[in-house]
Amino acid sequence: MAYQQGTPASPIDLVQQINTFLVANGWTSDKSAAVGTGWEVHLHLGSVYAHLRAAVSETVWNTEASANGFQLALYLSDGFDTSQPWNTQPTNPPFASGTTNVVGVGMNLAAGPFANYFFFTDAANENFLCVVEKTAGLFEYIGFGTSLVKIGTWTGGPYFHGSSSGLYGGNQSPSPNTPGYNATSNCPGSHDADDNGAAAFVRCDSDSFTGKWIPISDISNAVGGYTGRSGASSVAGGSNPPVSIPRFALGAFTATTPQVFQWMQTSAIDGRVNLLPILWWVGRDGSTETSGGYSPIGSVPMIFFSNGVGNGFTPKAIYTIGADSYMMFPNFAVLQVS
Numbered sequence: 001m002a003y004q005q006g007t008p009a010s011p012i013d014l015v016q017q018i019n020t021f022l023v024a025n026g027w028t029s030d031k032s033a034a035v036g037t038g039w040e041v042h043l044h045l046g047s048v049y050a051h052l053r054a055a056v057s058e059t060v061w062n063t064e065a066s067a068n069g070f071q072l073a074l075y076l077s078d079g080f081d082t083s084q085p086w087n088t089q090p091t092n093p094p095f096a097s098g099t100t101n102v103v104g105v106g107m108n109l110a111a112g113p114f115a116n117y118f119f120f121t122d123a124a125n126e127n128f129l130c131v132v133e134k135t136a137g138l139f140e141y142i143g144f145g146t147s148l149v150k151i152g153t154w155t156g157g158p159y160f161h162g163s164s165s166g167l168y169g170g171n172q173s174p175s176p177n178t179p180g181y182n183a184t185s186n187c188p189g190s191h192d193a194d195d196n197g198a199a200a201f202v203r204c205d206s207d208s209f210t211g212k213w214i215p216i217s218d219i220s221n222a223v224g225g226y227t228g229r230s231g232a233s234s235v236a237g238g239s240n241p242p243v244s245i246p247r248f249a250l251g252a253f254t255a256t257t258p259q260v261f262q263w264m265q266t267s268a269i270d271g272r273v274n275l276l277p278i279l280w281w282v283g284r285d286g287s288t289e290t291s292g293g294y295s296p297i298g299s300v301p302m303i304f305f306s307n308g309v310g311n312g313f314t315p316k317a318i319y320t321i322g323a324d325s326y327m328m329f330p331n332f333a334v335l336q337v338s
Contacts (some may be wrong), residue, residue, distance in 0.1 A: 010113065011056055018128075019032045019052075025125040028045070038058060040086045048076060055073060056070060057070065061073065069108075075104030087102050092212070098222060098228075103225045122302050138184050139330060143162075145158065145160075161300070168196050186235075189233055189278040190233050190236060197223075198215030201231075208285055214227060214282050216232060216280055231280060232282075234246060234247045234248055308328050315329055
């Protein structure tokens with residue numbers, strides 16, 4: 001387990017710090033170099049390869065909607081080829097359905113500097129989370145790992161997520177109060193975490209859909225991250241999960257109905273706050289949003305939905321339960337070590 005906090009000067013400094021941190025904690029760096037006006041980093045642990053790109057006033061995705069943006073972009077694959085561009089790495093990255101365009105996630109940034117970064121890994125250093133305090137009180141993130149905490153037995157497991165979809169990761173003109181852009185992000189791994197497109201993916205064989213990545217989103221738009229099959233999260237984000245998925249809220253991170261389960265997780269009596277697992281589901285053959293056919297596959301390691309911030313806790317506060325300590329952020333908590 002490892003934890004590190006610092007102050008990133010720029011998107012480039014941030015991705016370089018990630019590279020240094022992960023190498024110090026068991027990952028192998030395949031490449032860390034300037035590209036365009038930004039920087040690319042490629043790392044692996046075992047057969048899982050992470051590809052990160054700090055964009056500095058540039059476009060880095062083939063399907064990106066906004067040119068000349070600032071972001072930290074991310075996707076995973078099964079390999080690395082130094083001769084290939086950042087966004088065409090082998091083998092089996094997530095492809096937009098019916099295309100060879102790689103899709104992924106991002107964390108919307110600016111030129112910098114930024115208030116803080118917070119890096120977390122688990123006990124085996126197989127799962128990583130980067131939280132950035134972009135400006136005071138505004139938090140964003142990217143994360144990835146070698147496997148979800150699985151429910152049952154299925155083929156696959158690697159996952160990654162971000163505050164934004166790759167489609168809008170570099171957006172410099174978002175609507176007001178958009179989570180992941182000019183407002184604090186929703187919970188990592190939530191359903192449609194940003195304002196448009198898929199912001200989380202898992203490698204999972206689901207019936208006839210094998211060897212591919214599934215977005216945690218029920219969008220049908222390929223440029224938004226649809227890969228040919230939909231997934232879902234029990235934590236609502238930019239939109240609600242399909243009607244067949246048990247979820248912790250009736251709405252998208254707004255306590256419009258006071259009794260919703262997601263917003264009844266703190267106690268004014270004893271200062272207790274519940275930490276809910278971020279459960280992921282995938283569609284089965286023949287599934288649709290209204291007909292059901294989704295199966296639970298597991299939960300995101302280290303991270304939990306929490307509404308503790310604003311209900312007795314402040315951002316970055318430490319919440320201790322027995323031998324475990326959690327760092328509190330708006331909408332989520334992270335198991336912290338050291």
